[in-house]
Amino acid sequence: MTDESDAKSWIGAWEAAAVIAVVAAAFLLARQTRESLSLDEDPEPFSLALEREAAEVNATLPEMVSEGVRLDNTTAGPGNAFNYNYTVVDDEAARSLVANPEKLAQLKNQLQSRVCLTMPQRRASGAIVRYSLKNNEGKTIADVSIDAGDC
Secondary structure (H helix, E strand, C coil), rough: HHHHHHHHHHHHHHHHHHHHHHHHHHHHHHHHHHHHHHHHHCCCCCHHHHHHHHHHHCCCCEEEEEEEEEEEEEECCCEEEEEEEEEEHHHHHHHHHHHHHHHHHHHHHHHHHHHHHHHHHHHHHHHHHHHHHCCCCCCEEEEEEEEHHHH
16 A cells, blocks of 8 residues: 555656646746847837937926026937027127137037036937027027037
């Protein structure tokens, strides 16, 4: 009788081992399938990510970003560019910028620092960050392009 109970116990052990092996194989197959599917998915193209970001920012605009300066909107493109469009609503400040090349140079340096210090995602992607400043009449005061990859 002990031989028969030993045999049944071994059969039970083998059945349990077989079930465990089938479950483990199914788990490994599912994991491999999931990983291969995630590798096949193309990441979002950079231009679409920029367009989505511009739309998100634009939902909060226009906004006064400093005394006398309003961020009107942002746009994406062409290519890897992200554009900020400002209006200098203070007419005296606008005239002062146009008349003073040193102030424009300081502004460009400030914008370069801003991109390099506070926009790591732009640096990593090698984006071009453009700033367009216009006066109340819509005339261009300055256009500044910064290659974030140069930071």
